[in-house]
Amino acid sequence: MKRWIGVGLALLLGGAVAAAIVLGNRGAKSGSGAQTTLTTLHGVIGSEKLPLFKDPTVAKLFAQHGLKVEVDTAGSRQIATTVNLKDYDFAFPSSTPAAQKIKGARPGTVYSPFYSPMAVATFQPIVELLAKAGLVADSGQGYQVLDMRKYLDLVAKGTRWDALPGNTTYPARKRILLTTTDIRTSNSAAMYLAMTSYVANGDDVVTSKDQASKVADALAPLFLDQGYSESSSEGPFEDYLALGMGKSPMIVAYEAQYVSHLIAQDGAIRPDMRLIYPQPTVLSKHTLIAFTPKANDVGRLLTSDPELVKLEARYGFRTADPKAFAAAAGKNAPAAVIDVVEPPAYDHLETLIDLVQRRYLSAPRS
Amino acid sequence: MRLRGAGAARRAGLAGLAGLLLLSSLVACSSSGGSGDDEPDSPDTLRVLAGSEVKDLVPLLEESGVKVKLSYTGTLDGAEQVAGGAVKGKYDAIWFSSNRYLSLIDGASAQLSTQTKIMASPVVLGLRASKASELGWNTKQVTWADITAAAAAKKFTFGMTNPASSNSGFSALVGVAAALSNTGDALDRQQIAAVEPKLKEFFSAQTLTAGSSGWLADAYPTANGVDGLINYESVLLAMNASGKLKEPLTIIYPSDGVVTADYPLTLLSSAATPKRALYAKLAAWLRTPATQQKIMTTTNRRPIIPDVRPDQRFGTRTLLELPFPNRRSAADELISAYLNEVRRPSRTVFVLDTSGSMEGERLDGLKRALTALTGGDTSASGTFARFRNRETVTLLPFNNAPQQSQTFTLPEGDSSPVLTQIRQYSDRLFASGGTAIFDSLRAAYEQTERTLKPDEFTSIVLMSDGENTDGSSYDDFASYYQTTPRNIRTFVVLFGDSNSEEMSKVATLTGGAAFDARSGSLASAFKEIRGYQ
Numbered sequence: 001m002k003r004w005i006g007v008g009l010a011l012l013l014g015g016a017v018a019a020a021i022v023l024g025n026r027g028a029k030s031g032s033g034a035q036t037t038l039t040t041l042h043g044v045i046g047s048e049k050l051p052l053f054k055d056p057t058v059a060k061l062f063a064q065h066g067l068k069v070e071v072d073t074a075g076s077r078q079i080a081t082t083v084n085l086k087d088y089d090f091a092f093p094s095s096t097p098a099a100q101k102i103k104g105a106r107p108g109t110v111y112s113p114f115y116s117p118m119a120v121a122t123f124q125p126i127v128e129l130l131a132k133a134g135l136v137a138d139s140g141q142g143y144q145v146l147d148m149r150k151y152l153d154l155v156a157k158g159t160r161w162d163a164l165p166g167n168t169t170y171p172a173r174k175r176i177l178l179t180t181t182d183i184r185t186s187n188s189a190a191m192y193l194a195m196t197s198y199v200a201n202g203d204d205v206v207t208s209k210d211q212a213s214k215v216a217d218a219l220a221p222l223f224l225d226q227g228y229s230e231s232s233s234e235g236p237f238e239d240y241l242a243l244g245m246g247k248s249p250m251i252v253a254y255e256a257q258y259v260s261h262l263i264a265q266d267g268a269i270r271p272d273m274r275l276i277y278p279q280p281t282v283l284s285k286h287t288l289i290a291f292t293p294k295a296n297d298v299g300r301l302l303t304s305d306p307e308l309v310k311l312e313a314r315y316g317f318r319t320a321d322p323k324a325f326a327a328a329a330g331k332n333a334p335a336a337v338i339d340v341v342e343p344p345a346y347d348h349l350e351t352l353i354d355l356v357q358r359r360y361l362s363a364p365r366s
Numbered sequence: 367m368r369l370r371g372a373g374a375a376r377r378a379g380l381a382g383l384a385g386l387l388l389l390s391s392l393v394a395c396s397s398s399g400g401s402g403d404d405e406p407d408s409p410d411t412l413r414v415l416a417g418s419e420v421k422d423l424v425p426l427l428e429e430s431g432v433k434v435k436l437s438y439t440g441t442l443d444g445a446e447q448v449a450g451g452a453v454k455g456k457y458d459a460i461w462f463s464s465n466r467y468l469s470l471i472d473g474a475s476a477q478l479s480t481q482t483k484i485m486a487s488p489v490v491l492g493l494r495a496s497k498a499s500e501l502g503w504n505t506k507q508v509t510w511a512d513i514t515a516a517a518a519a520k521k522f523t524f525g526m527t528n529p530a531s532s533n534s535g536f537s538a539l540v541g542v543a544a545a546l547s548n549t550g551d552a553l554d555r556q557q558i559a560a561v562e563p564k565l566k567e568f569f570s571a572q573t574l575t576a577g578s579s580g581w582l583a584d585a586y587p588t589a590n591g592v593d594g595l596i597n598y599e600s601v602l603l604a605m606n607a608s609g610k611l612k613e614p615l616t617i618i619y620p621s622d623g624v625v626t627a628d629y630p631l632t633l634l635s636s637a638a639t640p641k642r643a644l645y646a647k648l649a650a651w652l653r654t655p656a657t658q659q660k661i662m663t664t665t666n667r668r669p670i671i672p673d674v675r676p677d678q679r680f681g682t683r684t685l686l687e688l689p690f691p692n693r694r695s696a697a698d699e700l701i702s703a704y705l706n707e708v709r710r711p712s713r714t715v716f717v718l719d720t721s722g723s724m725e726g727e728r729l730d731g732l733k734r735a736l737t738a739l740t741g742g743d744t745s746a747s748g749t750f751a752r753f754r755n756r757e758t759v760t761l762l763p764f765n766n767a768p769q770q771s772q773t774f775t776l777p778e779g780d781s782s783p784v785l786t787q788i789r790q791y792s793d794r795l796f797a798s799g800g801t802a803i804f805d806s807l808r809a810a811y812e813q814t815e816r817t818l819k820p821d822e823f824t825s826i827v828l829m830s831d832g833e834n835t836d837g838s839s840y841d842d843f844a845s846y847y848q849t850t851p852r853n854i855r856t857f858v859v860l861f862g863d864s865n866s867e868e869m870s871k872v873a874t875l876t877g878g879a880a881f882d883a884r885s886g887s888l889a890s891a892f893k894e895i896r897g898y899q
Binding site: 047070074082158173174224228229235239242248360 | 470481553622633639650684688689
């Protein structure tokens with residue numbers, strides 16, 4: 001079942017690229033004039049895309065097409081459950097399963113402008129410790145990988161940082177656990193569950209309820225033992241950038257969150273910070289659902305407007321056209337992340353999440 | 367002890383205006399859902415329900431270009447209001463030092479929209495320099511276990527806020543419990559039970575309590591026998607810079623970890639569209655490098671954006687973050703264990719005006735307030751405000767003169783029979799006669815002096831709805847107070863037509879605080895005072 005996927009796959013994501021370009025250009029005619037009244041559209045998006053939407057150039061490009069786009073952020077999975085979708089013209093969660101969940105709550109037209117592999121943002125001393133313990137290795141493709149099988153074994157044993165042999169750099173009496181967002185609200189945690197379920201299921205995608213309930217026991221501690229976790233992905237990543245190794249030695253993040261800062265050369269990524277990739281990892285396909293006719297413009301423009309696509313790439317997202325990302329990222333990201341597995345189908349991933357979620361409610365372990 | 371500088375009691379919403387930092391927080395504010403409810407909403411004003419911790423940002427907010435109206439409430443109380451949807455339409459955003467407890471409440475996430483972290487401050491221990499060096503903690507790495515051992519050996523004492531009222535106390539409790547339980551992952555109920563003996567040792571050194579972090583900082587310089595405080599790093603740094611301390615506080619960052627406040631400015635999902643734009647503007651402005659720099663230099667908070675690096679005041683050590691519970695039941699269990707089993711017991715005296723003017727609605731309000739403290743308020747914050755196990759409660763009603771007082775002692779285990787007795791007693795209160803405030807307060811002091819136990823938190827509550835009409839005067843009381851051997855604090859409740867100036871003087875004289883129930887309810891004033899007892 002494991003599939004080796006290069007950037008080429010990304011072409012599939014674009015879907016209706018050709019048609020969209022035509023439509024996008026048509027919209028441009030009325031744009032740019034300062035006199036034009038803009039149509040305001042409201043979106044609810046995963047927080048990791050907020051920097052993109054807040055970019056003044058992005059706003060200008062939308063304005064050229066007569067649009068003003070205002071967004072609120074929410075955990076991608078929260079969008080389907082606790083957000084009042086009637087208030088919005090579109091939703092823009094971070095993955096296909098999350099989008100499917102939202103479509104169930106309010107139907108709409110789907111666009112997949114870009115994707116981002118799940119990665120682990122960490123620090124050089126942590127990488128060294130994990131390499132010494134045999135968890136981190138070089139992929140031979142220009143990036144380092146975290147062996148998820150060995151990681152799950154370590155978590156199952158409840159290993160603490162100070163129990164790693166020869167650890168003088170990070171002797172914390174804290175469990176070795178990747179920091180994630182809340183599995184009940186956020187997509188990045190669900191993507192992490194997707195990749196770990198593959199490993200726990202004997203290197204195979206979970207395809208049945210039976211398999212889901214078998215792996216849930218092993219996977220629930222990955223989330224529950226962290227204690228409190230935040231509802232949306234930007235929170236832990238901000239802590240990573242601002243508060244450093246003490247708060248979160250290693251966090252699950254979208255590659256784009258990290259790479260965008262490298263591209264921007266804004267100094268946020270300090271010399272001791274590292275981005276490594278889980279082996280295997282999953283791709284999170286950011287998916288827009290247009291609820292109102294006008295919101296289709298947003299979906300189309302994000303997918304096919306060449307200037308917008310360039311900007312998306314500058315925010316670290318891998319666009320349907322791999323050249324745009326390669327041109328923006330240069331040496332700041334590998335051309336391709338190769339050990340990629342498919343997430344379980346929507347209903348099986350939901351089952352898995354539900355099984356973990358129930359453990360939050362059940363009586364504490366005794 | 368005495369505190370200088372307390373002004374007249376004022377309502378929460380107005381308190382933000384002047385004398386912000388330390389002084390104004392001497393006067394505790396009656397909150398009960400904020401003060402702005404009676405004013406009409408204006409589309410260009412962002413109404414924010416906040417923790418008092420962010421008061422010190424008010425001057426800075428004036429530069430933001432966004433009109434912001436802050437109303438203050440306690441952390442847990444506020445969390446319950448928000449999660450239950452009670453603030454819908456009254457506020458557009460919330461700003462507490464942390465959303466963690468709030469997020470654990472069922473239904474809370476539906477009330478919240480965009481969250482923007484503004485700054486960070488860990489909750490740590492500040493110890494006067496000579497004590498810190500006596501213990502060797504100024505040079506070597508210290509763990510919470512080391513601190514607990516020193517506490518058990520009575521080598522130092524400290525003050526901390528009530529975890530049910532204030533986030534700094536709650537964070538400290540969570541952190542200490544997580545560190546002492548030594549499991550490396552988040553606490554659950556079973557681990558809390560296991561760590562209780564250790565927590566008792568730790569908190570045996572707590573000799574000062576408070577309902578808010580600001581009041582705690584103000585009370586410290588003149589508090590007897592308190593060697594330090596557990597508080598936000600930002601508060602401790604500000605105290606060191608204030609010039610009011612006899613000796614500076616050495617800040618101790620336990621090597622096994624801390625719990626850090628991140629002050630998320632959070633849009634409510636019920637906010638109207640124009641308010642959303644105000645929120646976005648304010649949040650973006652607060653995170654500009656220039657503002658972040660100002661936040662760091664003027665409020666001693668750590669910047670939250672990577673463009674602004676923390677300066678040397680914060681030191682360079684790596685602060686580990688301790689795990690925070692992910693179930694509300696665990697958080698509540700921990701607070702409940704702290705209040706009812708772990709901390710030193712309280713001895714509280716309520717001096718209650720039952721003069722003729724209390725007849726009717728006022729007396730009913732008093733009865734409701736007392737009933738709430740006997741378990742009648744079943745909200746979580748209400749439950750944490752009730753009379754605690756091991757507490758000694760004295761009710762002293764007065765009119766022309768102090769009346770016969772009645773003392774109730776709650777047992778360690780099931781306290782419901784005693785709570786019922788207190789409720790029955792308060793139900794029998796009746797109104798008649800005059801108002802001998804100072805004779806009655808003096809009687810309370812005399813009685814308390816006779817029965818006082820040194821290892822208890824002792825305090826007096828004085829509630830009156832009018833002028834002093836009988837017996838001795840305020841000045842008589844003030845001279846008497848100078849002769850008392852111990853300095854017991856009196857927390858005054860302004861009610862009805864009470865003389866706010868004279869009542870506030872009592873609070874200032876005794877190092878207490880004034881609470882205003884003239885436009886709110888007695889129940890919410892009493893509930894807030896419980897944080898100080």
